[in-house]
Amino acid sequence: MRAWRWWGRGRLVAGLLAAGSSGAAAQALPAQPVEAVAAQSVVREALAYLERSEPETLADQVALCEIPAPPFEERVRAEAFRDRLRALGFVDARIDAEGNVLAFWGDGSRPLVVLSGHLDTVFPRGTDVAVRRDGPWFRGPGIGDDCRGLAVVLAVARAMRRFDLQPRGTVVFVGTVGEEGPGNLRGVRHLVDHELRGRIDAFLSVDGAGWAITKDAVGSVRLRVRYRGPGGHSWSAFGMPNPIHALGRAIAAIAELQVPERPRTTFNVGIVAGGTSVNSIAQEARAEIDLRSESPDTLTALERRVRRLLEQARAAEQARWSGSGAPLELVVDTLGFRPAARVPAEAPWVQAAVAAARVVGGSSPPLRAGSTDANWPLHRGIPALTITGGGRGAGAHSESETFEAIESHRGPQWALLLVAALAGVR
The missing domain is CATH 3.40.630.10 (Zn peptidases)
Known part of the structure; x- marks a missing residue:
């Protein structure tokens, strides 16, 4: 046996x-x-x-x-x-x-x-x-x-x-x-x-x-990402962290990830939303991300990398407008897990x-x-x-x-x- x-x-x-x-x-x-x-x-x-x-x-x-x-x-x-x-x-x-x-x-x-x-x-x-x-x-x-x-x-x-x-x-x-x-x-x-x-x-x-x-x-992890800030008018409140800009930084970083061909591993930002008008600094920006791999170890490592990039994007946007004193929050929820x-x-x-x-x-x-x-x-x-x-x-x-x-x-x-x-x- x-x-x-x-x-x-x-x-x-x-x-x-x-x-x-x-x-x-x-x-x-x-x-x-x-x-x-x-x-x-x-x-x-x-x-x-x-x-x-x-x-x-x-x-x-x-x-x-x-x-x-x-x-x-x-x-x-x-x-x-x-x-x-x-x-x-x-x-x-x-x-x-x-x-x-x-x-x-x-x-x-x-x-x-x-x-x-x-x-x-x-x-x-x-x-x-x-x-x-x-x-x-x-x-x-x-x-x-x-x-x-x-x-x-x-x-x-x-x-x-x-x-x-x-x-x-x-x-x-x-x-x-x-x-x-x-x-x-x-x-x-x-x-x-x-x-x-x-x-x-x-x-x-x-x-x-x-x-x-x-x-x-094939295993998968699905994440819902939310960046949150106080928001405001694009002219009078200019200079505070922008949740949409933070999400943009994160998506750009994720897009540059290198993943193995074997075991096959993929990532996708499938949904993006946020903002209320063209002349408003958004209070929230949202995205949903799909991560997949044939290997559980590779999937776990990919999820960790993505979570790090999400936080680095938040920190970069916060630092860009550090003089404002306005907070920028990141919330990541797991929508689904398939082993x-x-x-x-x-x-x-x-x-x-x-x-x-x-x-x-x-x-x-x-x-x-x-x-x-x-x-x-x-x-x-x-x-x-x-x-x-x-x-x-x-x-x-x-x-x-x-x-x-x-x-x-x-x-x-x-x-x-x-x-x-x-x-x-x-």
Whole structure:
């Protein structure tokens, strides 16, 4: 048994991930080899059914997509997702205290495997969420990210129920809230830290369209920056520190930062605001900053550098107008934190995902890094990854997002085979 090591924020965390340790009990993952599971007649029947029933999967995808689900307003879509699970026979499907939808399949034995898609979108209230179809093309905000993931979860649940595909362990079908930006992974945090604390042995997220595995978690820190001063008239109060000038100094300094290409690391000042009129010294200037890295250590170091630059900009603006005696304040708030994690390609659950993809799709999917619901279980020492839901997608996070249903049935097939291998089949 090999002890994998992966990284938590600012520290090295060690865990027996090769054994699938999640705290309460260690379970061997996968529970059965992918090839052995794929050879079972009940699994073959379920996989064939998923190809035949892809029109039903697409109908679920469209119906869910046409229910608005802005950040923190996922309830109506959650109820629809729950009701679909109940209609499939999961009569105990429920919504937890955070807003996640859960439905259990199995007798409660270990290993416990979560199959999840996320309910929320990035689009604000009032966005036109109608889906338009042209042949195999579907166009609408959120049609791929992540209505495809939700539809795949429903498809797998439908197939496992229809063919009474009983796991050796337990499968939990989940729709999470708060995966997108401002949600700060609140749904999966609650699921891992409270609702199923100490019980999850593997976590599989389905997010978006295509054919890829996200094995590494890109970490991010989001900061809200505010410079504050007394303000005043641009003529009569000239000579006091200007919050907008301080913010300008900070942005100029951040723009000159050098970051490594490997591990990939990025920074962005995405929102800037402040001031009341052209002839006023602003009382406040604000900005929001996004920092990302594949490495938690690099992310921590970048955040420290940015915070130093923010303070240096405040001090420089204060010193420039030191004779005024007017104060200049800096306030930095953390809006969000997503932990980074790097997982070896030879980790057994990653290899199981690759093997399952080869069985149903004939090719190995690329391994990549990204920010998904899998970030949090990895941070907590739970084997986790994210796969895509098949088909082809483009324009994620735009109102013109598209999904092309070309061999899209392979997405649900991939998810079912991987879940069956991770949980085992009786």
